Amino acid sequence: MSQITQGIRSILSVPAIYSLFGQLLDKKKGGGNTALVKEYIRPKANDQLLDIGCGTGNILDYLPENVEYTGFDANHQYIEAAQKRYGHRATFICERINTAHLGKYSQFDLVFVDGVLHHLDDREALQLFKIAYAALKNGGRLITMDGVFVENQSSVARWLISKDRGQNVRTQEGYLELASQVFSNINTDIRHDLLRIPYTHFILECSKQ
Template structure:
């Protein structure tokens, strides 16, 4: 009997996803992402677009945290595990309406852009711009194609659940549509496995 098991469907289960992330270094990557890139201070207000099961809260200080995600199972798990640390809402980037604009110090989107079409990315950026305070920062973290890429890294990116993995120039082109200051960094050290990431730090001066 042939067993047809699609790992991308299996990973949609929040507990399986969290376990997989721990194995490949996703927890380590989140920790380094928070420490090296987000650099949020206690008491600041943060919006996490595509928060998944909310595991990034393991590495954040005491902040005013709001997480949104399209997956009901992820949000249910986030509320169960981190309900005392943040606010969670099941919503996608298409048609999301924030009640209060210009109130967040930082908007993050970790592992999301490579799941979105260009138009959906624009919707996400619109939300981020509306959400951010003046001089607030939008910070993203995604898989990225680069020249002469490690073959294992390239393999993992091609097998990723996200169907829109881009190169550095393409990610920057999209973000510069809504932000006039975009700084991107390529990193291959955050995970335990070979994996190429792009971190973008964006704002409007």
């Protein structure tokens, strides 16, 4: 995993600051996590959702109570914070998910990967797509969201994305090339309106047939 965790970026390793930062950036009305859940994740009652790289679990504030949620993250501080806040309605595992887990944690309706791919090199990202595919039921969907470089994007957005902790921000073609090695049914979207600040997100919705 390639990311910068020194200097000012290191403060995002503190769970309270990580959560607060996300809340401050989130556009509550018509954007942010509200739009992500409503337009892309689209959970149904009793869906089983796997969140890979769940952080402090803040997406749970936007999910229906009847979604069965399992979150994986390798940062023990994030997981401890998530368990304190959401442990009554979700399962959290402090590990970096791999195929060894799939016997116990598999057959999900939804797999969600938010802001992870741009921290991974191509080999690691391809492995993540394979893990997601194995974890899904037939007909299940993987949703990913990451910063992206696109033509004619805001210069501010491009600069902010270039300063991200993750060092593998790709073009939309770069993300799609990796996903298409595993999934054959893929929808994509580019959003410039999900945060309070200029930023460009690339969203993949990959279905397992």
